Amino acid sequence: MRVPLSLSEFLHRAADLTLVPSAAIARDLQEAKVTSANKIRLWNKGVDSESFHPRYRSHEMRLRLSNGEPEKPLIIHVGRVGVEKSLDFLKSVMDRLPEARIAFIGDGPYREELEKLFRGMPAVFTGMLQGEELSEAYASGDVFVMPSESETLGLVVLEAMSSGIPVVGARAGGIPDIIPAEQEGKTGFLFTPGDTEDCMRKLVPLLENKELRETIGKAAREEMENYDWKAATKTIRNEQYEAAIWFWRKKRAEALGPLQWLTERLFPSPAINFR
Structure with missing residues (x-):
């Protein structure tokens, strides 16, 4: 809005x-x-790096998310299921990955239509998950794909990376702030929004190469330790608050300047003779 x-x-x-x-x-x-x-x-807001952690990887959750086929490559998406999230884009991705499985964690007004779109495909819709179940869902996937072009921050991207899984996200909104150009291919991957070919170029190597997934996932986890709430709060206290005080003092001095000038002329200080 x-x-x-x-x-x-x-x-x-x-x-x-x-x-x-x-x-x-x-x-x-x-x-x-x-x-x-x-x-x-x-x-950049913080992520709970303790709640979203690789240690929550769970075979039982992977069974659930893959519909009983945990050995298959598993793509996950977490978030509100709304039409603005461009989740229909993932249909074109899955059409090219017959061996892969996909799990949608979340709920929203577009869920019924999305389920119809994926009918007959290896897709699981869990609805809303919370607490440890959500932590397990993140950590039990192979790759997190974010096709949305409207993310202001991309908190779910932070949570996925904190959970130690690679992210392939649209180069739009706040996602490039999380995976900047100099970190592409190191802590995650970005693709041109709506470009299936570009997405596949980033996604397929991760699904096919376990060592690459683990390398990117580990680097993503290490990067997210800079985004935890302690670090975010420290930035507010030590940097942003000091900047706000400086601007407040500057604005106050500018506002009081004319009044101080007038006061000095209406009520001049008496001359002091020290002799």
Whole structure:
């Protein structure tokens, strides 16, 4: 839902600092000119690196997600099942991977239609999972695929990487902030949104090469330790809060400047003779 620009302008201009979860949103705010560019800061929210951990990998959960075929390559997706998530794109991917299995973890208004789309295919729909079941679902897959072009942050991408499995995600929204260009092929892979061929080029090697999956998954896990809540909170306290204070002091000095000038002229300080 878009906030009316007038309200957005008021909120951002009243703030001393605006924190955004992705560079894409920062660009939107700059283009809308709701606040000055130097008052916008990127703050990637944290991930619970203890709850989402490779140790939760479970044979029983993998049996469930693969519909009893745990030896088959297993693709997973976690998130709201909505039409805006571009989940129908995964149908074209699975059409080219007859040996693979896919599991959708989550629920939403598009689920019934998506189930019809995947009817007769090796797809499992678990509905909502929480707690340890969700942790096991993440860690028990082989590759996490994120086709959505509308992710502002991509929390599920953070959770998948924290769980130690490789991510293949659309190069859109906040996902490139999690897997930047210099990390592509090291902590995860990005593909051109809607481009099945590009997605397959990144996905197939991971499904076919266990050693590559483990290498990327381990690197992803190590990278996510920089995104845990302790690190995220430290950034807020030590960097962003200090920046907000600086802008507040600057704004206060600018506001009080004219009043101070007038006061000095109306009530000049008496000259002091030290002799």
